[in-house]
Amino acid sequence: MSGNNLELEANVFNSVVGFREAVTKKEEMESNGSNFKEQKGLVRRTINSLHPKRLRLRVKNIRIDTPSTKTLVMVSVDGKNLPPFQAGQYINLFVSLSGVSTARPYSISSSPTDLSSYELTIKRAEGGFVSPYLLDDVEMDQVFESTGPMGSFHHNPLFHGFDLVFIAGGSGIAPAMSMLKAMLASSEPFRYHIIYSNSYENDVIFIDELRDLAAAHDRFLLTEFLSRETSTEYKGYRGRLSLPVLQTLLPNAPSKMYYVCGPTPFNEHCAQLLSELGVKSGRILIESNGPPKMPERMPAWPKSVLPEDEVTIKVGNNSFQAKVGEPLLNSLERNGCFTENACRSGECSLCRVKLKSGEVFSPPEAKIRKSDKKFGWIHSCVAFPTTDIEIQL
Numbered sequence: 001m002s003g004n005n006l007e008l009e010a011n012v013f014n015s016v017v018g019f020r021e022a023v024t025k026k027e028e029m030e031s032n033g034s035n036f037k038e039q040k041g042l043v044r045r046t047i048n049s050l051h052p053k054r055l056r057l058r059v060k061n062i063r064i065d066t067p068s069t070k071t072l073v074m075v076s077v078d079g080k081n082l083p084p085f086q087a088g089q090y091i092n093l094f095v096s097l098s099g100v101s102t103a104r105p106y107s108i109s110s111s112p113t114d115l116s117s118y119e120l121t122i123k124r125a126e127g128g129f130v131s132p133y134l135l136d137d138v139e140m141d142q143v144f145e146s147t148g149p150m151g152s153f154h155h156n157p158l159f160h161g162f163d164l165v166f167i168a169g170g171s172g173i174a175p176a177m178s179m180l181k182a183m184l185a186s187s188e189p190f191r192y193h194i195i196y197s198n199s200y201e202n203d204v205i206f207i208d209e210l211r212d213l214a215a216a217h218d219r220f221l222l223t224e225f226l227s228r229e230t231s232t233e234y235k236g237y238r239g240r241l242s243l244p245v246l247q248t249l250l251p252n253a254p255s256k257m258y259y260v261c262g263p264t265p266f267n268e269h270c271a272q273l274l275s276e277l278g279v280k281s282g283r284i285l286i287e288s289n290g291p292p293k294m295p296e297r298m299p300a301w302p303k304s305v306l307p308e309d310e311v312t313i314k315v316g317n318n319s320f321q322a323k324v325g326e327p328l329l330n331s332l333e334r335n336g337c338f339t340e341n342a343c344r345s346g347e348c349s350l351c352r353v354k355l356k357s358g359e360v361f362s363p364p365e366a367k368i369r370k371s372d373k374k375f376g377w378i379h380s381c382v383a384f385p386t387t388d389i390e391i392q393l
């Protein structure tokens with residue numbers, strides 16, 4: 001390995017949270033004659049403390065960001081720092097509403113350099129079940145359970161390089177904000193461009209802070225788009241993201257790394273534009289934002305069924321009716337059947353159940369492993385039952 005590569009490797013390892021501390025501890029123990037046998041169980045305890053399955057979080061503050069968005073500042077109930085995370089990751093927040101136990105994943109919008117709290121920026125989903133409760137009814141000091149930080153939507157210094165573009169739609173700015181703060185605190189030679197698209201001018205999350213940071217830092221560039229009405233003072237682009245505008249904004253487009261986060265149609269539109277710019281799919285990371293809202297509009301949807309049709313779901317000795325257009329995980333939760341879950345977007349595999357009979361529609365975002373497919377496993381968070389089905393949890 002050349003000197004340059006060795007130096008790069010050392011930089012990468014040193015940028016991993018806790019790496020230097022672990023090496024120092026190892027050297028200290030070796031110098032005291034330890035052969036590490038007395039540390040039985042330490043590895044497991046250390047991993048559990050860094051990657052806990054469950055956290056208990058208290059609402060320390062509630063900030064109003066826009067008419068449709070609030071940020072909940074969550075701290076650990078024991079007053080200690082929270083586990084480390086990578087900017088871009090999410091936690092899955094568990095709630096119990098009207099007798100239904102469910103959960104929703106929210107990206108952390110605060111910086112990974114400050115582990116005293118996780119900030120969750122939550123936008124009202126029209127017709128949503130959980131977001132109206134979190135925005136309207138949650139009170140200070142309320143306690144929630146969540147997963148630890150999860151997800152692979154984050155910068156990877158080995159493969160992504162340091163010339164990064166984040167294309168955010170609406171509340172997709174939450175992980176972009178966390179990445180921005182992490183990069184501005186880093187000594188690595190990052191260049192970071194946020195292309196931020198919204199509908200309405202009075203509903204743009206973090207806009208003042210973003211403009212201030214863009215004015216203060218040469219290596220951070222902000223480009224704004226508004227698709228609906230705008231005031232005369234507005235200085236950004238109007239309308240949707242388009243190929244001619246991106247061609248101007250992104251010279252040497254294929255050499256950059258892209259992160260895309262927004263509603264599913266927005267993500268698909270961005271992926272299409274980037275592909276037309278010659279960006280390889282390996283240079284684009286897309287954060288899915290829940291199951292598709294209108295699966296019946298997807299090309300592979302079976303034309304003979306309508307989303308409002310009802311089917312029977314059989315689970316062990318229980319059975320219940322469910323709408324075809326409702327993700328299976330949601331109808332399981334409404335009927336008291338719990339299955340572990342986290343991303344609710346088809347990625348993490350935690351919600352998988354076995355399909356014993358019948359058929360479901362699984363959109364392309366359901367990342368089902370080949371071996372799982374072979375044995376009938378499906379991801380219930382993005383599975384839509386198109387016939388009567390029987391499943392095993």
Ligand code: FES
Nearest residue numbers: 344348349351381
């Ligand atoms: S909850 Fe992650 S794949 Fe369903």
